[in-house]
Amino acid sequence: MTFDTKAIKPAKIKAETLKTSLTQPVTLYPALVGFLGGAATMFFGVGGATLGALVGGAVLALGGWSWEYFAKGGAHANRYIERYRKALEVQRKQAIAHLNTELSKLNADDAIQQLQLFQKKFEIFNQVLNRKLQSTELTYNRYLAMAEQVYLNGLDNLEGVSLSLQSVSAIDRAAIESKLQRMDGVVSAEAERTREQLRGRLQLFDEQMQRVRSLYAENEEALTKLDQVSARLANTDFSSGRAAMDMEQAIKELTTLIENSQQYAQKK
Structure with missing residues (x-):
């Protein structure tokens, strides 16, 4: 995405x-x-x-x-943001359809739950935004586009979860540990080579599970941030001079969240 x-x-x-x-x-x-x-x-x-x-x-x-x-600059700017946001919306819907299928196959209940939470929290953010601003306003489309990006970032992480789980889906950790126990005490070059391969598969499995846990934790941070921004938006008095400043700070926090996640993904 x-x-x-x-x-x-x-x-x-x-x-x-x-x-x-x-x-x-x-x-x-x-x-x-x-x-x-x-x-x-x-x-x-x-x-x-x-x-x-x-x-x-x-x-x-x-x-x-x-x-x-x-x-007419305001109208041009608003149309630009609206086009960008709608492009994100198309990506989001495609990603959701794909992830629902893939995660169900993998029985990834935690991932499915996060997918549902992102949908719910995005809808709440959208509802609050509709109560506070007009959909024709530039600010409205900016805030909604940023929420779309947070949502897409979460879906991107869930795609990573799906790929990690799929890559080790054929590894039966319990069966490997059981086999290693049965081989305990067996001394031969063949036995040592077998143990080495079995431990290698266990290490690969554990590394992928750690990556999955990291992606889940990153998504939990994003979900919390969406809640916080929704609450800040609900409490913002847009007739006040500080409203724009307060919400701009909230948008910066979301931006930082996304950019940090992207940098982390590039390092992995």
Whole structure:
């Protein structure tokens, strides 16, 4: 699953808004006229028509860009975040369908429970957000996109759990330990080689189980953070001057959680 916490940071949103405003017809077409006027001036000299096209196109392009960036910038930014969030939503639904099947096959009850908790807590966050903000607001889509990312990160961890459990699903730890006990005292090169292979499988099994426990613990932290942010959102008075600052801090905490998890995953 691919997602980037930088995608909904203010600097990225501003850059995307600028890019969108520069490619709107009211900006692009006058700029093209001005460019052609400038090119004609270079080749044919200054004339009324060419100068008019150059100056007029530049003025109209600047006016069109100002309108798109300053007057309609909020709408452009909101549409960008909404597109990004909907792309995350598609990924999330695909991941859930896949994980439900795979985890059921592995009888991974703890993983299934976490999957259900992520769904429940995300729905609660969404419900609280809908009570506090309008869905057409930029802030609404930013918060929801970040919650989507936390959710996807949790699903990514559960995918790791699924793969780890599947990789050692054919290893019967109890049977291996029993066989090692029966071989206790047997002295031969063949017996020693067999013991070495059996211990190697036990070590592999234990390493994968440790990875599974680490992924579960990481998800528990994410679930707790979703609860905390939901509660903070519910208690935020958006008529207060501190509301934006308080919620921005909450979003930063979620961002840090995701980025730390991604860095940890890259090291494993």
